Amino acid sequence: MTTKTSHRAIGEGLIAGMREKDIEAVLALMHPELVVIEPESLPYGGTWNGREGFAELLERLMSFGELSIHESKIHETDDGLVMEFEISFTSHKDGEVFRTTAVEVDRVEDGLVKEIDIFYKDVAATNEFFARQ
DSSP states (O other): OOOOOOHHHHHHHHHHHHHTTOHHHHHHTEEEEEEEEEOTTSTTOEEEEHHHHHHHHHHHHHHHEEEEEEEEEEEEETTEEEEEEEEEEEETTTOOEEEEEEEEEEEEETTEEEEEEEEESOHHHHHHHHHTO
C-alpha cells in the first residue's frame, strides 16, 4: 500500500530543508521536470528548469548572501500549495541584512513539486539590496 504525501508535508519539508541548508533534502522533493519562475528583473531572475536548474538558482542566490526563513505559513490548494514567507538575506560582502516577504505558489505532481512561481512583496527594494552586493 502506498501513501500520498500531503501538500502541507511537502511544504514543511521544503522549509525545513532550506532552514537546515540541506539542499539534497530539498531537491528530493522536486520533480525532475521542475520549472522555477523568479521575477525577471532580479539578478537571478528568469525561468530555471529541472533539479539542476534549481540547484544553480540556489547557488546564484546564495552567492549574494545567506538566505534565512523566519516566519512561514502554508496553505494547501487542490494542486499544490501557497507559502508565505518572511525572509532575510545577509550580505556576504558587508553583513547588511535585508528583510522582505514573499509568496511562493507551488504546483505538485506525483507527490513532487513541479512548478514554483515566486512573488516578492517589494521587488524594487529586493533589487536595490542585490545591486549593492
